[in-house]
Amino acid sequence: MRLFLTETHILIVEAIAGLSVVAAIAATIHVLLKRGENRTALGWLGLFWLGYPLIGSLIYLLVGVNVIRRDKRASGEAILSKRRRRKPVRPRIELDDEPPRRLEPPMPTLRKMGDHILGNTLFCGDDVELLVNGTQVYPSMLAAIDSAKKSVALSSYIFKDDVCGRRFADALENASRRGVDVRVLIDALGSTHGGRSVYRLLRRRGLNVRRFMPSLGLPFFRFANLRNHRKLLLVDGKVGFTGGMNIDVAFWPEIRPDGVMPKEDIHFRLRGPVLADLLAAFEQDWQFMTGEDFDADVWSISGWDEGTMFARGIPDGPDSDKRLTRNFILAALATAERSVRIVTPYFLPPADIMSALEIAVMRGVRVELLVPSPTNSPIVEWASQDFLRKAQEFGCRIWADGRPFNHSKLMIVDSRWALIGSSNWDPRSLRLNFEFNLECHSETLAKTLEAYWDHEIRSSSLWNCPATGERPVWKELRNGFARLFTPLL
Numbered sequence: 098m099r100l101f102l103t104e105t106h107i108l109i110v111e112a113i114a115g116l117s118v119v120a121a122i123a124a125t126i127h128v129l130l131k132r133g134e135n136r137t138a139l140g141w142l143g144l145f146w147l148g149y150p151l152i153g154s155l156i157y158l159l160v161g162v163n164v165i166r167r168d169k170r171a172s173g174e175a176i177l178s179k180r181r182r183r184k185p186v187r188p189r190i191e192l193d194d195e196p197p198r199r200l201e202p203p204m205p206t207l208r209k210m211g212d213h214i215l216g217n218t219l220f221c222g223d224d225v226e227l228l229v230n231g232t233q234v235y236p237s238m239l240a241a242i243d244s245a246k247k248s249v250a251l252s253s254y255i256f257k258d259d260v261c262g263r264r265f266a267d268a269l270e271n272a273s274r275r276g277v278d279v280r281v282l283i284d285a286l287g288s289t290h291g292g293r294s295v296y297r298l299l300r301r302r303g304l305n306v307r308r309f310m311p312s313l314g315l316p317f318f319r320f321a322n323l324r325n326h327r328k329l330l331l332v333d334g335k336v337g338f339t340g341g342m343n344i345d346v347a348f349w350p351e352i353r354p355d356g357v358m359p360k361e362d363i364h365f366r367l368r369g370p371v372l373a374d375l376l377a378a379f380e381q382d383w384q385f386m387t388g389e390d391f392d393a394d395v396w397s398i399s400g401w402d403e404g405t406m407f408a409r410g411i412p413d414g415p416d417s418d419k420r421l422t423r424n425f426i427l428a429a430l431a432t433a434e435r436s437v438r439i440v441t442p443y444f445l446p447p448a449d450i451m452s453a454l455e456i457a458v459m460r461g462v463r464v465e466l467l468v469p470s471p472t473n474s475p476i477v478e479w480a481s482q483d484f485l486r487k488a489q490e491f492g493c494r495i496w497a498d499g500r501p502f503n504h505s506k507l508m509i510v511d512s513r514w515a516l517i518g519s520s521n522w523d524p525r526s527l528r529l530n531f532e533f534n535l536e537c538h539s540e541t542l543a544k545t546l547e548a549y550w551d552h553e554i555r556s557s558s559l560w561n562c563p564a565t566g567e568r569p570v571w572k573e574l575r576n577g578f579a580r581l582f583t584p585l586l
Contacts, residue, residue: 207538224368227534255343258294374412427450436463442487517535
C-alpha cells in the first residue's frame with residue numbers, strides 16, 4: 098500500500114516539525130535559565146529532544162512552569178506587585194497603645210534566620226490555641242462567624258456541599274444579611290475532591306464567593322497544576338483560624354453520616370498582630386482573582402492582644418522565587434539541639450530536607466515522625482515507602498498511626514518552637530501550592546502540641562519497612578513507578 102503525500106500534506110508536516118523545534122528551543126531556554134536542579138533540568142531536556150519535542154514542551158508548560166507572577170492581569174484586573182508578594186507586610190494594624198516591649202523568643206538564632214527568610218518582624222503579643230478535630234474546630238469557627246459585625250474572610254482548599262458545609266453556608270449567609278462584608282475563596286479544583294463543591298450553593302445564596310484559578314479556559318489552563326491549599330478564616334480583624342482542616346463533615350464525628358470515612362486534623366484559633374499576616378495573604382489572593390480593593394475601615398486588625406506568644410505567618414507559593422516553608426524547615430533542622438517531632442499525612446521530602454534530617458540525627462538530635470498508615474492515597478503511600486525506609490535507616494524513629502486518617506501537619510523543635518499550618522512534607526506543598534503556615538516561638542504552645550503528640554503516639558505503633566530485597570519484586574517495581582510521579586504528588 099502506497100502512501101501519497103500532497104504538497105499540502107508536506108507543508109503541514111514541515112510546519113508541525115518546525116513548531117516542535119521552536120517549542121523545544123523555547124522550553125530549553127526556559128529550563129536553562131530557571132531550573133535549579135541539574136537532574137530535573139536534564140530530565141526535561143531529554144523529554145524535549147529525545148522524545149516528543151512539541152508534546153514535551155506542552156507538558157512542561159502545564160506542569161513544569163510553576164512560577165506565577167502576580168503583577169500580571171490573570172483575571173483582567175490589576176493585582177499585587179511581585180515585590181509586595183515577596184516581602185509580606187502587616188497592613189493596617191490599629192494600635193491603641195505602644196507595642197509590647199521586644200522580648201527575645203526562646204530560640205533567638207531561629208528567629209534571626211526567620212527574619213532573613215521573610216524580611217519582616219517577629220512580634221510578641223499573639224495567642225495561638227490548639228483545636229483538635231471538627232468537634233472543637235467547627236463550632237468555634239461557626240461561633241466566630243455568627244458574632245461578626247464588620248467582615249468575614251474565609252479561604253478553604255476543600256469546601257464540601259455536605260451537612261457541615263451547609264452549616265457554614267447558613268452562617269455566612271446570615272452574616273451577609275446582617276450587613277457584614279463576607280468574602281469566600283475556594284480552590285476551583287480542590288473543592289471538587291470527593292464530592293460536590295459548595296460553590297453553586299453559595300452563589301445561589303447571594304454570597305461574594307470566588308473560585309481560585311479555574312482549571313479550564315484561558316488564562317488559567319496553564320496554572321491547573323498550581324492550587325490554593327490555604328485554610329484561613331478571619332473575623333472582624335479580631336479572631337482568626339488557620340491550620341490543615343478543610344470544611345468536610347468527615348472531620349466532625351458528631352454529625353458525620355454513616356458510610357463517610359472518618360478523618361482527623363488539628364486547627365488553631367489566633368488573636369493578636371499575627372492576624373495581619375492572615376489578612377495580607379487573603380487580600381493578595383482575593384485581589385489576584387478579582388482586582389477588588391478592601392475598605393480600610395472594614396478590613397483592619399484590631400491591635401495587640403494580651404498574648405505572650407511570638408507568631409509569624411509564612412505565605413508561600415509558586416509565585417515566589419524563594420521556597421519559604423522549605424527554608425524554615427531547613428533552618429529549624431539546622432538549629433535543633435534536642436528533639437524534632439513531625440506529623441504529616443504525606444512524607445515525600447526533597448533531597449535537601451532528607452539530608453538535613455540525616456545531619457540532625459548525626460548531631461544527636463532525636464528525630465521522630467508520625468505518619469498515617471495507610472494514607473488516603475495509594476500512589477502517595479507507595480511512593481513514600483523508600484523515603485520512610487531511608488529516614489528509618491539513618492536513625493529517625495517513625496510511628497504509624499493506624500486509626501482514622503490523620504491529616505495533621507505539625508513540626509515541634511526542642512519543645513520551644515513549632516511550625517503549623519497547611520503544608521505537607523511533599524513537593525506539591527513545598528513547591529506547587531499556595532500555602533499558609535505559622536512559625537510559633539512559644540514553650541507553652543510547644544508543650545500543648547507535645548501533649549497532642551503523646552496522645553497520638555499511644556494509639557500508634559512503630560513503623561517498620563522491609564529492607565531492600567525483602568519485599569516481592571512486583572512491590573518494588575510498583576513503588577519505584579509511583580516514585581517517578583513524586584514531583585506532582
